[in-house]
Amino acid sequence: QVAALEKAKEEKQAHGEIETYYPGFLVAQDTYYVGYIKGVGHIYQQTVIDTYSKIGFAKLYDRKNALVAADMLNDRVIPFFEQHNLKLMRMLTDRGTEYCGNRENHEYELYLAVEDIDHSKIKAKSPQTNGICERFNRTVQNEFYAIAFRKKIYTSIEQLQADLDAWMNSYNTQRTHSGKYCFGKTPMQTFIEGIAVARKYQLQNLEMIKPNEHDKISFGCEDEESCVTSQQTSDSFFVR
Template identity: 30%
Template sequence: MSHRNARLTVYGRRLLDDRVRSGRPVAHVAAEMGISRLTAHTWIRRWRTEGETGLCDRPSRPHTIPHRTPPGLEASVCRLRSERKLGPARIAPVPGLPASTVHRILTRHGLPRLAWLDRPTGRPVRRYERDRPGELAHVDIKKLGNIPDGGGRRVLDRVAGDRNRQATTTARHSCKPVIGYSHIHSAVDDHSRLAYSEVLPDERKETAAAYWQRAHAFFAAHGITVQRILTDNGSCYKAKLFTQTLNAAGIAHQRIRPYRPQTNGKAERFDRTLLDEWAYLRPYASNDERTTALADFLHTYNHHRCHTALQGQPPISRANNATGQYT
């Protein structure tokens, strides 16, 4: 394609050739069209040797590149990337090439970035998305350390934070400091990315089953009928109570392969968003303060936060468009 300031397009080159073939001097035609005689002679020569196709744009890449890296060396670079999953800076010293040359080789052969690869296998991660809301919901649990009253190390210095942690005691055992975790149970719809989370004290089977009943009601309130859920292999999800809870609602249960959290990637990515935009967004003075802030985050995430996988829409818009609801 011609650039925006080009004097000649394909039509202009054809017009140049027609005028010259009519018997007019090349210099006069070039002056009329605002180009040099050298440029005019170039297009006339290309038309005479190549015909109509010679007037079209073509890349300026040379036909031969004498200093290009030998094919065998390029193959070894590609093998290092595929087998050892190294970046250009670490591959470069092995064959003795500059890192910039290694990067061009990888780009030329279409090898994906390391961030796009599944580290155990070295294969590109295969992205998927269900066609309708409710076909699949990703469910996961994220553990966060409890915050002592008055704040921990993120609010105070190390000594003061440890002092607050030791001073916070439980109601039953007045001499035992509260050192434990909060468990954030989350469910994310695969198609719309609509999410529902709760901060709960544990990840027992009774807690997980009760949480899913509330999450199921949340999705139903937005017109989403959940047909299948995807979880990891946690003990609470393998329990009979959790299976019975799903069967009572007519929901199928699917578990990922062991040690393959990429399969449940939408829930894993949502957990990372939870940490960045809620749990570690600002220092909290207590565990209750952090728990209270979760509701505001969920409202922002579902109703206002633009999602790159949804073409800039928030999850609630995608869900409403698919289910026919409008809020």
């Protein structure tokens, strides 16, 4: 039996699989190109999804780089988890330059190190392994942007962000989700109900105690590298 477990573990490592057990254990992030608006310019969306509860975050920028990727976590995601007294444990991203680079001078990698957040990177040439973000991006395109751009002429990113925030609130608190762990509940309901599970595993140290088989779900990932720890950070990193 031990040999079988070891073999299964090796197979998972070979295929780069990682698992999620509770809110904040694995959070996926992606960059989505919204498009070009005359008078405003190119618009990019930083998408963040908690893989357990499916609760989502979206913020718009006029650029795509490590600084805005870090700002997204600092401005929207980390404060939300702190509000609920939960720690964000691990980020899942692709290998784009906004997420990966020299850890000593890359704003995103450095921010993860400062916050003591692990970083898993999607297997090269396998974008489907971050399918949770891709599905959300399709949803926000079809249910928000396609409708909003027909109804309204936007003259600033801030104006579009305000409408996106209203839609995101509805997505998280009113729109039911059929995914694993949600079972027809909204992402916010699933998140709140998962807080007790998260605190249980975090208190018991998840590295030592493995949850039951039915408590897990897997996402493709090539490695599970941990960022080095930095001693300091600066608010000047982030976009205001």
